[in-house]
Every structure is written in C-alpha cells, then in structure tokens.
Amino acid sequence: MSGVRAVRISIESACEKQVQEVGLDGTETYLQPLSMSQNLARLAQRIDFSQGSGSDDDDAPADGDAHDWAGTGAGPGAEQDEDEGLVKFQPSLWPWDSVRNNLRNSLTEMCVLYDVLSIVRDKKFMTLDPVSQDALPPKQTLQLISKKKSLAGAAQILLKGAERLTKSVTENQENKLQRDFNSELLRLRQHWKLRKVGDKILGDLSYRSAGSLFPHHGTFEVIKNTDVDLDKKIPEDYCPLDVQIPSDLEGSAYIKVSIQKQSPDIGDLGTVNLFKRPLLKSKPGSPHWQTKLEAAQNVLLCKEIFAQLSREAVQIKSQIPHIVVKNQILSQPFPNLQLSISLCHSSNDKKSQKSTTEKQSPEDHLYVLEHNLHLLIREFHKQTLSSIMMPHPASLPFGHKRMRLSGPQAFDKNEISSIQSTEGLLEKIIKQAKHIFLRSRAAATIDSLASRIEDPQIQAHWSNISDVYESSVKVLITSQGYEQICKSIQLQLNIGVEQIRVVHRDGRVVTLSHQEQELQDFLLSQMSQHQVHAVQQLAKVMGWQVLSFSNHVGLGPIESIGNASAITVASPSGDYAISVRNGPESGSKIMVQFPRNQCKDLPKSDVLQDSKWNHLRGPFKEVEWNKMEGRNFVYKMELLMSALSPCLL
Amino acid sequence: MHITMLKDLGPPAWGKLHEQWGGAAGQSGKLMYVMHNSEHPLSCFALFENGPCLIADTNFDVLMVKLKGFFQSAKASKIETRGTRYQYCDFLVKVGTVTMGPSARGISVEVEYGPCVVASDCWNLLLEFLQSFLGSHTPGAPAVFGNRHDMVYGPADTMVQYMELFNKIRKQQQLPVAGIR
Numbered sequence: 075m076s077g078v079r080a081v082r083i084s085i086e087s088a089c090e091k092q093v094q095e096v097g098l099d100g101t102e103t104y105l106q107p108l109s110m111s112q113n114l115a116r117l118a119q120r121i122d123f124s125q126g127s128g129s130d131d132d133d134a135p136a137d138g139d140a141h142d143w144a145g146t147g148a149g150p151g152a153e154q155d156e157d158e159g160l161v162k163f164q165p166s167l168w169p170w171d172s173v174r175n176n177l178r179n180s181l182t183e184m185c186v187l188y189d190v191l192s193i194v195r196d197k198k199f200m201t202l203d204p205v206s207q208d209a210l211p212p213k214q215t216l217q218l219i220s221k222k223k224s225l226a227g228a229a230q231i232l233l234k235g236a237e238r239l240t241k242s243v244t245e246n247q248e249n250k251l252q253r254d255f256n257s258e259l260l261r262l263r264q265h266w267k268l269r270k271v272g273d274k275i276l277g278d279l280s281y282r283s284a285g286s287l288f289p290h291h292g293t294f295e296v297i298k299n300t301d302v303d304l305d306k307k308i309p310e311d312y313c314p315l316d317v318q319i320p321s322d323l324e325g326s327a328y329i330k331v332s333i334q335k336q337s338p339d340i341g342d343l344g345t346v347n348l349f350k351r352p353l354l355k356s357k358p359g360s361p362h363w364q365t366k367l368e369a370a371q372n373v374l375l376c377k378e379i380f381a382q383l384s385r386e387a388v389q390i391k392s393q394i395p396h397i398v399v400k401n402q403i404l405s406q407p408f409p410n411l412q413l414s415i416s417l418c419h420s421s422n423d424k425k426s427q428k429s430t431t432e433k434q435s436p437e438d439h440l441y442v443l444e445h446n447l448h449l450l451i452r453e454f455h456k457q458t459l460s461s462i463m464m465p466h467p468a469s470l471p472f473g474h475k476r477m478r479l480s481g482p483q484a485f486d487k488n489e490i491s492s493i494q495s496t497e498g499l500l501e502k503i504i505k506q507a508k509h510i511f512l513r514s515r516a517a518a519t520i521d522s523l524a525s526r527i528e529d530p531q532i533q534a535h536w537s538n539i540s541d542v543y544e545s546s547v548k549v550l551i552t553s554q555g556y557e558q559i560c561k562s563i564q565l566q567l568n569i570g571v572e573q574i575r576v577v578h579r580d581g582r583v584v585t586l587s588h589q590e591q592e593l594q595d596f597l598l599s600q601m602s603q604h605q606v607h608a609v610q611q612l613a614k615v616m617g618w619q620v621l622s623f624s625n626h627v628g629l630g631p632i633e634s635i636g637n638a639s640a641i642t643v644a645s646p647s648g649d650y651a652i653s654v655r656n657g658p659e660s661g662s663k664i665m666v667q668f669p670r671n672q673c674k675d676l677p678k679s680d681v682l683q684d685s686k687w688n689h690l691r692g693p694f695k696e697v698e699w700n701k702m703e704g705r706n707f708v709y710k711m712e713l714l715m716s717a718l719s720p721c722l723l
Numbered sequence: 724m725h726i727t728m729l730k731d732l733g734p735p736a737w738g739k740l741h742e743q744w745g746g747a748a749g750q751s752g753k754l755m756y757v758m759h760n761s762e763h764p765l766s767c768f769a770l771f772e773n774g775p776c777l778i779a780d781t782n783f784d785v786l787m788v789k790l791k792g793f794f795q796s797a798k799a800s801k802i803e804t805r806g807t808r809y810q811y812c813d814f815l816v817k818v819g820t821v822t823m824g825p826s827a828r829g830i831s832v833e834v835e836y837g838p839c840v841v842a843s844d845c846w847n848l849l850l851e852f853l854q855s856f857l858g859s860h861t862p863g864a865p866a867v868f869g870n871r872h873d874m875v876y877g878p879a880d881t882m883v884q885y886m887e888l889f890n891k892i893r894k895q896q897q898l899p900v901a902g903i904r
Contacts, residue, residue, distance in 0.1 A: 481766045481767065481778070481780030481781060481782075481783075482778055482779055482780060483766075484763040484766045484778045484877070484878040484879075486762050486763055487764065490764070490765065
C-alpha cells in the first residue's frame with residue numbers, strides 16, 4: 075500500500091437542506107437551516123439542567139460555531155451523544171469521519187483486488203480455474219415441441235381468418251344472382267339523383283341542375299320488381315328494380331336538320347316521318363334501367379331544343395319569316411333553298427313499328443348541325459349557371475350581372491345591346507347551315523370547273539382549320555408543265571356566311587355573293603387572264619420582248635363574262651411579233667406579224683423608197699390555233715415562239 | 724350635307740315623360756319630378772328643383788306607388804315630348820312635340836354632341852351647329868352649365884334641362900309662341 079499513488083476523490087454532500095414540501099409543479103421548498111441562535115436554543119432545550127454531572131462540559135453549545143451539521147448521520151450521532159448525559163464529546167469526531175473511514179476501507183479492498191488480479195494475470199503463482207459444470211440436459215426435443223405448439227396456434231388463427239374470407243366471397247357470388255333491391259338501388263343512386271317522397275322513391279332526369287330552364291318535371295319513379303316466381307329459375311337479366319319514366323318521354327328521339335332544294339307544297343308540311351333510328355348500343359355492362367333513363371333524358375333534351383327553336387322562330391322577326399308546323403321548323407336561308415329542322419320522336423308502341431320500312435336518305439341529314447344543336451343548348455345551360463348570372467338577388471330576373479346596373483347607371487341603348495347577346499339558337503344554326511351550304515356549293519363549282527376544263531388546270535387547297543362561320547380555300551390556276559413559270563394567278567377564297575371574299579395575289583379583293591354563277595364566271599375570267607399572263611412569263615424566259623399587255627382590253631367584241639386580255643410580244647431579233655387576245659367566252663386569237671419582205675401580196679407604194687424599210691414588220695396573219703401542235707396553250711405558244719426565232723449559224 | 728334617320732336602332736321615335744309629385748301636406752311643398760327618357764330605357768330619374776337627381780331602375784315607379792301616403796301627385800302633371808331622332812355624324816338631334824294631356828304646347832329641340840363629356844369644351848361648337856338651323860332662335864348657354872363648366876356631363880344634367888323646359892311651358896298660357904330652349 076505504500077507504493078499506491080494517492081487517489082483523488084471528489085465528494086459532494088447530499089442535499090444540505092431538508093425538503094419541507096414538494097410543490098405541484100415539482101419545486102421543492104427547503105427547510106431553512108437553523109440559524110446559530112436557533113441551534114443554540116435547540117441544544118439548550120435538550121440539556122437537562124436538573125441532572126448535573128461531573129464534567130461541566132458545556133462545550134456543546136459552544137460548538138455551535140458556523141458548522142452545518144453536514145450529513146444527517148453525523149448530526150443525530152452527535153445529538154445522541156449529548157442525550158446520553160452530554161459527557162462524552164469527542165472533539166476528534168468531525169462530520170466527514172465516517173465517510174473517510176469508508177473510503178479508506180474501500181481503497182484498501184481495491185488495492186487488494188488489484189494485487190490479486192495482477193498476480194493472477196502472471197499465472198505464476200495463482201490461476202483462475204473455472205468451475206466445471208454438468209452438461210445441459212437435451213432440450214432440443216423440448217424446444218421443438220414448444221415451437222410446434224406455438225406455430226400451431228398461429229396457424230389456427232390464420233385458418234380461422236381465411237375461412238371467414240372464403241365464406242364471404244362465396245356469399246357474394248351467390249348474392250350476385252339474387253341481387254338485392256337495396257344494392258341495386260345503391261347502384262342506381264350512383265348515376266341518378268333520387269329522393270324519397272312519402273313511400274315512393276322519385277328521381278330526376280332533367281337537366282335542371284345543369285342549368286336548364288325547361289319547365290318539364292322530368293321525374294321518374296323507382297319500383298320494386300316483385301313479379302318473379304321463386305320456384306322457377308331466376309332469369310339472367312332479372313333485376314329487382316324497375317324505373318317508370320313519364321309517358322311523354324318514352325321511346326327515342328332525335329333532331330333532324332336537312333336542306334332541301336325546293337320548298338314543298340304547303341300541304342306537305344308537318345309530315346316528317348318519324349323514323350326509328352337504330353337504338354344506340356348501350357355499354358355491355360350497364361343495366362336496363364340505365365339505357366331506359368338515358369334514352370328518356372335524350373328525348374327530354376331534344377324536346378327542349380325544339381321548344382327553344384320554335385319559340386325563337388315565332389318571336390324573332392326576320393326578313394323571311396320562319397314557319398313552324400307541328401314538329402318541323404322551316405326557314406329559307408337562301409332563295410330556292412329550304413332548311414328544315416324537325417323533332418323525330420318515335421315511341422315504342424306497336425303502331426309506329428309498322429312504318430319503319432321507309433328508308434331515310436343519308437345525305438339529307440346534316441349530322442354536324444344536329445351535334446352542334448346539342449352543344450349549343452348545353453352551352454346555354456352552362457351560361458345560366460356561370461358566374462355572370464349566379465348568384466343573383468331574389469328580386470331581379472335572370473340575366474347578366476351588368477344588366478342590374480343598367481338602371482342606376484343610365485345605360486343607353488348601345489351599352490345595353492352590347493351586354494345582351496342578341497343571337498338565339500335558331501339564328502346560330504341558320505348561320506351555320508348557310509355556311510355549310512355555301513362551302514359545299516363553292517367546292518362543287520370548283521370541282522366541276524376542274525373536271526370540265528383541262529387547259530389551265532385549277533387546283534384547290536382547302537384549309538384544315540376552319541370556323542363554324544368561315545372556311546378558306548386557296549385556288550391555283552396553272553398550266554401543266556409550266557407550273558414554275560406561270561404562277562401569277564393565286565386566289566385565296568374566304569367563304570363566309572353569306573358571301574365569298576376573294577383575295578388576289580396582287581392584292582385585289584373581290585366580294586362575291588352566294589350565287590354560284592358569280593364564282594364560276596369569276597374563275598373562268600381568271601383562267602383566261604392566266605393564259606395571257608403565261609405568255610408574258612414565257613416571253614421573259616424565251617427572250618422575247620413584251621410590247622404591250624392589257625388585262626382588260628376595250629377593243630373587239632364584248633365578253634359576257636369578264637373581259638378579254640391581250641398581249642403582244644416581239645421576237646429577239648425583232649423580225650416577228652405575236653399578238654394574243656384571250657377572252658373567257660371568245661377563246662384565244664393569235665396573230666403573227668411578219669417582216670415586210672416575207673409578205674408577197676404587199677401593195678407597192680412610192681413612199682417607201684429604201685429597201686431597208688422592208689425589214690420592218692408588216693401585216694398580221696392569224697394562226698389556226700386548234701391545228702397547232704402541243705397539248706396545252708403554253709406549250710403551243712412555246713413551239714410557235716421557237717419556230718419564229720431562227721437559229722443563226 | 725344630309726341628315727340621316729336611323730334605321731336600325733329600332734323605331735326612330737323617342738319620348739320623355741315627366742310627372743310631378745308634391746310633398747305631403749303640411750310640409751314646405753317641395754316638388755319632386757319623376758322623369759323617363761327613351762334614350763336610357765331601363766332607367767328612371769327623380770329630381771328636385773335645385774337639389775339632387777336620382778337615377779334608378781324602372782322599379783322606382785312601383786316604389787312611388789307604394790309611397791303614396793307620403794307624396795301626393797300634383798294636379799295636371801304629365802308632360803310628354805315625342806318626336807323623331809336624327810343622327811348626323813357625331814351630333815344627335817331630337818325634335819319633338821311637347822304635349823300636356825290632349826293639347827300640344829310647344830316644340831322641343833335637343834342637340835347632343837357625342838364625343839365630348841366636358842360642357843365648357845364643346846359649347847361653342849354646339850352653338851355654331853344650332854345657329855346653322857335655328858338661326859335667330861338660338862338659345863344662350865343653359866343654366867346647368869352655370870358654375871360647373873369643367874364637370875363631366877351626365878344624363879342627370881339632360882333631365883334637369885328638360886325639367887326646366889317643362890316647367891317653363893307649364894307656366895305659359897295656352898297658344899303662345901312655341902318656347903324653344
């Protein structure tokens with residue numbers, strides 16, 4: 075132990091003050107340590123002055139110098155001494171004594187342990203020898219058995235759960251066949267709005283919640299299908315639920331829009347046959363009530379469209395009034411043309427099925443317009459729910475938001491009309507029909523001209539992008555084989571609702587009316603101008619000089635369509651000149667001017683005395699153009715030009 | 724120079740209706756005028772003599788009927804002027820006959836210059852235009868322009884002018900020279 079280094083130990087005394095109370099939030103209130111006077115008083119109380127003793131050792135109270143009686147062990151220990159007659163007061167007993175003793179003992183023991191361990195590590199004088207133990211008894215079987223048991227327990231639980239699942243699956247499959255009324259009702263509710271009134275279940279198939287203002291109620295009733303014989307086998311398409319739709323919505327309906335050339339007699343009006351269109355194939359999985367309700371909703375929508383159209387036909391004033399007869403609306407967009415919009419509603423009675431043998435001509439139907447009618451009425455529905463209409467004060471009628479301000483802000487007529495959209499459904503459809511008709515007629519005119527006339531070829535490139543009210547086509551007039559040279563006639567036609575606007579390549583704008591004859595005449599005149607333009611371009615290529623050129627000559631016979639054009643070109647050497655006059659009706663006239671010395675029948679005159687004057691060009695001779703070689707006009711012209719410009723060797 | 728009649732703005736006729744309502748008995752007898760103008764078909768104007776002018780919805784008439792207890796209609800009230808409306812470029816000229824009941828009382832001519840909203844800027848132009856066809860009968864500047872030359876002109880000012888005109892005609896006896904303003 076003498077060689078052991080001193081070990082520093084830090085000691086902190088325990089809580090010096092006794093805890094009087096622990097508050098609810100954990101704070102501790104301590105007992106204040108006794109002051110010196112209090113301590114003295116306490117000690118004095120313990121002194122029994124009545125029992126005197128030999129030693130007047132009153133050092134005890136004097137020992138109350140500023141000493142905290144640290145360590146509760148030391149305190150009572152000292153007190154006990156005093157209680158025993160206060161004789162033995164060992165001055166060497168200071169509060170940390172016991173602690174120091176304990177520490178010293180533990181240090182001693184630790185040193186001994188350290189020594190033993192160091193000796194044992196050497197293994198020279200002492201070794202550690204483990205105590206031999208008996209072999210463990212064979213627990214493997216036990217383990218196996220216990221594991222088996224626990225696994226069996228887990229398997230049991232899983233099997234129970236699986237059993238339950240299979241039971242429910244088989245139950246479902248059984249129930250599929252015998253469908254429950256309630257589950258079917260649930261499926262119905264997923265598609266349609268239902269409400270319970272009394273003991274009846276009613277549904278709503280109108281478009282009122284989507285913004286429609288049609289006054290039809292559109293309610294259907296859901297009834298339980300109880301007429302099934304439980305003894306017999308349940309049929310495949312058995313459904314425990316049935317819907318009853320209002321009688322005027324039964325069957326199927328569609329709106330037919332067609333354009334006819336001539337107006338029929340007044341007596342024939344209103345006799346549009348109710349064709350039974352083949353029923354739309356419903357989705358394979360949908361139940362029969364779904365198809366029934368959808369068909370009824372379609373009938374309702376068609377009725378609404380027709381009601382709106384007929385109301386507008388009667389109210390709106392137009393130049394040619396519209397006729398509304400039974401289920402047909404007739405109007406005349408163009409003279410000699412009739413547009414008929416009819417509501418074809420075929421109910422499912424046996425009577426009407428007999429009349430289904432009539433064929434409907436497929437060209438009659440303008441499916442695009444029928445589709446557009448549906449779209450337009452849906453747009454109208456959406457407008458009533460849009461933010462410019464809703465929400466509206468209860469005291470005002472349905473209308474645009476800004477109309478509510480028209481009174482207090484004194485709007486004048488211009489401002490009011492700019493807010494209200496003036497076009498109704500009927501006007502829009504008529505405009506669309508006009509455009510479709512005008513476009514198809516323009517296409518037919520161009521195609522007929524293209525097939526009829528071969529010499530200048532006419533090409534039409536229709537634009538893919540078009541509006542409901544406007545389409546455009548680019549028309550090119552070219553000569554075969556000379557497309558690169560003669561491309562001066564390029565026309566852009568904008569087909570509108572009532573007229574066609576033609577923009578020429580050189581910037582001229584011509585407005586044509588809806589008459590097809592105007593377009594045809596215009597194209598013919600352009601074709602004749604093309605020929606002359608082609609000669610001009612050809613002359614540039616061939617080196618011939620253009621002496622004169624006119625798009626609209628004022629001489630010669632008057633053309634009934636457009637004007638004749640003329641051009642005169644001279645050969646490079648100046649010897650010959652070709653003069654061309656081309657008119658849409660009169661055709662082409664080509665004359666060639668020869669030099670004077672090549673003409674035999676010239677009258678001699680005294681004026682020309684020099685022979686050099688004979689080299690000038692003299693009289694004209696006409697060319698028989700139809701006997702000329704060449705497959706088209708420009709080719710012939712090229713041949714003529716090359717024939718008249720001799721090669722100089 | 725030609726004056727064209729509007730064809731596509733509906734019927735070329737126009738009209739102004741003027742009713743008079745008096746205050747309840749016992750009060751100072753303030754008069755309120757209720758006027759309608761076909762130029763602003765969805766509005767109703769209510770004005771006091773030198774006071775404010777209210778521009779309201781056409782439901783105001785219904786409201787006046789309901790307030791019958793507080794107002795009473797002054798006798799011989801309704802004055803109307805009806806006529807044709809001409810538009811000459813930016814000028815709007817309305818010539819009408821003023822009738823009170825069955826009898827005609829005079830002729831009213833209204834000229835409006837569309838592009839300008841500040842009175843002081845275009846008074847001279849209007850004066851020149853008026854002189855071209857009214858000659859010696861051209862009136863002076865209206866009182867409405869009086870002290871508010873640079874304020875923006877509004878439909879209420881038109882109605883104030885009409886109110887003054889109608890009052891003037893009302894005070895006249897029958898068969899006078901037609902009062903033109």
